[in-house]
Amino acid sequence: MLFRQEHRIIMTRRDYLELMAAGAAATATSHTLLAAGGDADREARMKWWHEARFGMFIHWGLYSVLGRHEWVMENEGIPVAEYEQIAKRFKPKPNAARDWAKLAKASGQKYMVMTTKHHEGFCHFDSKLTDYCAPKQGPGRDLVKEYVEAARAEGMRVGFYYSLMDWHHPDGARCATDEAARQRFVAYIHGQIRELLTNYGKIDVLWYDVSWPLDAKGWESEKMNDMVFQLQPAIIVNNRNRLDGDFATPEQRIVAEKRAWESCMTMNDSWGYQKADDDWKTPKAIVKNLIACSRDTGNYLLNIGPKADGSIPEESVKIMTQVGKWMEKSGKSIYDTEVCQPRRSNFASFTRKGNTLYMHVHFWPGDTVALGGLMNKVQSARLLATGKAVKFEQEKFRVRFVGLPEKAPDDPVTTLAIECDGEPRQDSDFVRKERPRDKA
């Protein structure tokens, strides 16, 4: 209870304690908000990212030398002392990242996220905190610097992937049970993040990965993010340091989340170079995935796993080049899209911008493409790739786009841009219930 006596406020001890606790909570909240910048700030920081929709993930590390997946060290139980030796043999060609950045640009990607340190613990950047880093090992130079310069030269936004889990650091496992080890390890990890966000100019994305074996408290993740935003006020961070961050990171699957999300995916079944992995997705599968992300306003972070010399596997180049050709003509239907309600078709998928519905036909039916249950009046339609007008006939339950070529005019997906008289909406129930069933 508070007793007001003229201008004096008298507090009981319990009041005092409660007030202090509330104050502490308020400070913590404003601190967290400051770190994440609050909603308006987040919106501003993430604007470019939402518009971008498509990014390149790059998994590159010592594992690329072995060519048996980025988990090879753990999966094959390779001792640290043996694995470390690879660092001396890792001698990539100069400026390999330029080819990555050129390919990213040609594919219609707008940002890149490179592994600066994966679980194996090897750092591609110059670190004062370890000798296990590119300038002091085989490469003899700072590969993160090369990457950053290459990305910027192609107009790409720059992201850093950084694995918290570390199989190499002596404290990387025992930090879970030994407080002195935890403090050393957390100082090391925070220190490296500080180096990364201090030494390379403006960084656009920080992509934490695997938080084993600590929780947010153990990692001091609040403090980590505070430091990150202090060093890079405009950056965006993901949610893998056990805090929510700015965006969610569904992996190898496309699921719309209730918040900003980015689906990361491999082009075959491995992130790091795996020379025997021939399970490649087709350009069509990639384009369909990109559309699926864009339809629900998510991003698609598509991975390449360069070889030890830095070159991109030929198959990835082929696939990305085809995706890029499609994006060149159809990117408009992918970038900066808005939530799209229509989704029912067994041969097409959809994205939307304003009143324009993009119908992406992946199994081309021939000279007529039909859509059921579109509740808007169609005003015009055209082939997105060429701009050529498409004739259409609209009835109550369907609209048919007619006079189209027998063979799909574009590859791997043909996109129709359909201008509607309002925000496109499809109602399949309406078709099912109301469609006349008499045969007359």
Ligand code: GLC
């Ligand atoms: C998983 C894997 C890791 C990969 C990451 C990408 O966490 O452990 O190897 O880097 O997915 O999201």
